[in-house]
Amino acid sequence: MADSRLTGPVRVVGVGLLGSSVGLGLRARGIDVILADASPTHLGIAVDYGAGRAPAEGDEPQLVVVCVPPDVTADVIAAELEAYPEAIVTDVASVKLRVLDELTARGADVSRYIGSHPLAGRERGGPMSGRADLFAGRPWVVAAHDGISYRRGGVVDDLILDLGATLVEMTPEQHDAAVALISHVPQVVSSLMARRLVDGAPSALNLAGQGVRDVTRVAASDPQLWVQILGANAAPVRDILTAYRDDLDRFIDALGDVDAPGARRRIAEELAGGNSGVGRLPGKHGVDRRFTPVVVMVDDRPGQLAQLFQDVGDIGVNIEDFRMEHSPGAPVGLAELAIVPEAVESLIEELSQRGWRIAG
Amino acid sequence: MADSRLTGPVRVVGVGLLGSSVGLGLRARGIDVILADASPTHLGIAVDYGAGRAPAEGDEPQLVVVCVPPDVTADVIAAELEAYPEAIVTDVASVKLRVLDELTARGADVSRYIGSHPLAGRERGGPMSGRADLFAGRPWVVAAHDGISYRRGGVVDDLILDLGATLVEMTPEQHDAAVALISHVPQVVSSLMARRLVDGAPSALNLAGQGVRDVTRVAASDPQLWVQILGANAAPVRDILTAYRDDLDRFIDALGDVDAPGARRRIAEELAGGNSGVGRLPGKHGVDRRFTPVVVMVDDRPGQLAQLFQDVGDIGVNIEDFRMEHSPGAPVGLAELAIVPEAVESLIEELSQRGWRIAG
Incomplete structure (x- = not known):
């Protein structure tokens, strides 16, 4: 200091x-x-x-x-x-x-x-x-x-x-390269994906699940701010986008004739590369192997989540992360609790005894 | 029937x-x-x-x-x-x-x-x-x-x-075009983005926030299954990926000289197109204007979320969606509750009276 x-x-x-x-x-x-x-x-x-x-x-x-x-x-x-x-x-x-x-x-x-x-x-x-x-x-x-x-x-x-x-x-250079990779390029990738939805049939969009919602969430960001950011960091963003585009070109080529020798292997390698990349992200969110999900069914009305969290607290288990999943019109939602693996078995047993339906 | x-x-x-x-x-x-x-x-x-x-x-x-x-x-x-x-x-x-x-x-x-x-x-x-x-x-x-x-x-x-x-x-054709748009292409886009992370410096990956995690979440999917899916739906996926690639090429070109006439406008238009597209996704998740977020600070220990949900239930407000945000090492987390706009004011007031720190 x-x-x-x-x-x-x-x-x-x-x-x-x-x-x-x-x-x-x-x-x-x-x-x-x-x-x-x-x-x-x-x-x-x-x-x-x-x-x-x-x-x-x-x-x-x-x-x-x-x-x-x-x-x-x-x-x-x-x-x-x-x-x-x-x-x-x-x-x-x-x-x-x-x-x-x-x-x-x-x-x-x-x-x-x-x-x-x-x-x-x-x-x-x-x-x-x-x-x-x-x-x-x-x-x-x-x-x-x-x-x-x-x-x-x-x-x-x-x-x-x-x-x-x-x-x-x-250094300024290290910083700009880092944010190009973990912020600016994901923004572009997400925005361009969301742009494809503009022409989608409503019946297609109605099939949307959590995957496309996650991929396109940041596409809701302010374009005026992002023009400034991308404009000020154009070179590092362009480098990564160009490498991304080269991968994409190979992917599109392979899809042109999936039965050609090596085409499926190439697709599998690109996807496996994605596995490796996402696995490198640290922290609680994303693919986090430190915690195990426990899925509990809850009715979609006041007090239900309160009761669930009350019960989990009483059992003495800390909720590391939480996600709610439910479809419009469905009477029940699925509450996904992320907890430490050691606590899974006893939590499921104790929640079940309290009448909760464990969905996974 | x-x-x-x-x-x-x-x-x-x-x-x-x-x-x-x-x-x-x-x-x-x-x-x-x-x-x-x-x-x-x-x-x-x-x-x-x-x-x-x-x-x-x-x-x-x-x-x-x-x-x-x-x-x-x-x-x-x-x-x-x-x-x-x-x-x-x-x-x-x-x-x-x-x-x-x-x-x-x-x-x-x-x-x-x-x-x-x-x-x-x-x-x-x-x-x-x-x-x-x-x-x-x-x-x-x-x-x-x-x-x-x-x-x-x-x-x-x-x-x-x-x-x-x-x-x-x-029809089978309608179905395959729909899932290409809302599932298969987002999978490819996400996997190729995650692939870029393979070469990222650890110091860069440590800066990752929720944006890149969301964009790359589905990149953790099983490559062997996805090779089969993409191989069986190659033509519709390829069509959309090709349109995506054309947008990407324009984007990369514009980044090559952001001070050229029209370059910034082109970038802004692509990003605004992403705004429009993500706005078309129906349902509770993503950009959902039916609900308003209320952010509450919670200590990262057992019982805290239980108490919060208990209190929200007592106040009689239904939680439509919920998201937990916290950083490794931080003593507090931020619980983002999505609720109907009519209930925001009274919820914030009543939670504050109960001692909760409302962060937004």
């Missing part, structure tokens, strides 16, 4: 989801937060919401956190570096190299700028969507670069730790 | 997930179920599991349900049509035209065959994964064709309704 400590004031520029969440989180720790936004209306809402105070004459922020859309991030950082010559400036944009390059090109004092990116978000935006715990437990990348010493940037570390996030150090 | 009623016996060939579920569901309605499987071990397990009985001399099934892998479905149907000249035969394979064509080509008596396909499944296979309610509320396509009268095929309708599924009539 650096010897500079975050004492504030911290100036947060842009009070959307991320900015207001930074403000709320720092206010909860008693730090003086100064808010700024191009929209006086948004600024007023964020102040009323408790995310910080309006700027005042003579403010001398120790740290500035720029939380504006990617397209204007470099402009705002440059202005803040000039306006507050003693302050360290960071930003939370989801692309890092482009911002640093723009600042360097215009001769900004990057010895006081260190970019960062919290891997946190939610579907809603605006100051009212902010929450103090948005970053809790989430990775927050600090994009180190040669122009700033680790010691000088220490207040950014403090910011991240104060907000409960997990600090991850990367 | 046809005047032939399903009274049994029903012979189920293949006792994997689908076959054992058909058996369990029919047994629950008191119908005599005869099980058959190429594996005596599997057959024994399914019988012990209560999905039906072993075959006996002189069995005269009214209906045969073929639940074997796609590659051998036509062979097994042909054999069953010959062995039981009075029986109606159906199957549950996820591709319909290829099976019918193969049967016609070999001169099978398709006047007693009507293909079908339940849109139901789960990640686990084998007889022990079967459950009587697997088909409850799920669509089940009957692929009508010219060779069989609706009246004669009536027992298939009865089968579907007895198992609690929703009957959907389609």
Whole structure:
């Protein structure tokens, strides 16, 4: 840890989801937060919401956190570096190299700028969507670069730790390649898949199950924001999409004559590669072999899930993850509880004794 | 409804997930179920599991349900049509035209065959994964064709309704085009995305959030099964994948020079097309505007979710959907409840009074 400590004031520029969440989180720790936004209306809402105070004459922020859309991030950082010559400036944009390059090109004092990116978000935006715990437990990348010493940037570390996030150090290049792979390319893949649904017959769409819903969920994201993100990280995204397209071409070729020698093997290899890839994702969600699903049938009415969770709690088993599955019009739903394997047998037995129908 | 009623016996060939579920569901309605499987071990397990009985001399099934892998479905149907000249035969394979064509080509008596396909499944296979309610509320396509009268095929309708599924009539061509769009192409898109993760740096994969997990979830599916499915439905899958590839090519081109005239507009249009497509998916999941999310912070320990659901039940609000979000190592999780918009305000107020921290 650096010897500079975050004492504030911290100036947060842009009070959307991320900015207001930074403000709320720092206010909860008693730090003086100064808010700024191009929209006086948004600024007023964020102040009323408790995310910080309006700027005042003579403010001398120790740290500035720029939380504006990617397209204007470099402009705002440059202005803040000039306006507050003693302050360290960071930003939370989801692309890092482009911002640093723009600042360097215009001769900004990057010895006081260190970019960062919290891997946190939610579907809603605006100051009212902010929450103090948005970053809790989430990775927050600090994009180190040669122009700033680790010691000088220490207040950014403090910011991240104060907000409960997990600090991850990367170069801007490493960061941009990483988010291209785990965020930007999946967004494109999902959007293009969802685009195919536009021409689908309603009778076809009515057959949709959880698979296509999962694949296309992020396709509901805001196109205007994503144009900025993809535009600012075009090269890494393009590289991965090109490799994806090459795989896709091979796949389409193999489907052209599935009885040709090697065609089925090629398809199987591509699919097996997908198995390997998804198996590399860490954490609780996705294909997680640390937990075992137990499926319980529940009636679709108030109190049923409450009773189930009450019973599971009474049995003393922790629910690691939970998913509800039910079809429109069906009188019952299926509650899938993910629990540690050791607890499966006793949980099933005890739930059954309490009258629950275990479906798997 | 046809005047032939399903009274049994029903012979189920293949006792994997689908076959054992058909058996369990029919047994629950008191119908005599005869099980058959190429594996005596599997057959024994399914019988012990209560999905039906072993075959006996002189069995005269009214209906045969073929639940074997796609590659051998036509062979097994042909054999069953010959062995039981009075029986109606159906199957549950996820591709319909290829099976019918193969049967016609070999001169099978398709006047007693009507293909079908339940849109139901789960990640686990084998007889022990079967459950009587697997088909409850799920669509089940009957692929009508010219060779069989609706009246004669009536027992298939009865089968579907007895198992609690929703009957959907389609031609084999309509069915295969529909599942190509809502199941087979999403599988390919997801697998190829997951394949890109194979080369990702561990530090990149550690940044993965819910988006990439959702996009790649189905990539964990069994390659051997999917080679058969995709091979049997190659033409419709190829058509959609080719259109997808054309969109992808345009996308990659636009990323090649995002500052070229029209490039950003093209990217935005592709993404907006994805918005439109995902918005067409019906039902509770995905982008569902009928319900509003309420996010509540919960400690990651036994009893917490129980208490939350208890409280929501006491307040008298029905939880339409539920999602748990938490990061490894984080002491709290975020429980996202989907509820009807009318109930949001009072739920938030009452939960807050009970001490819950509402995060959004």
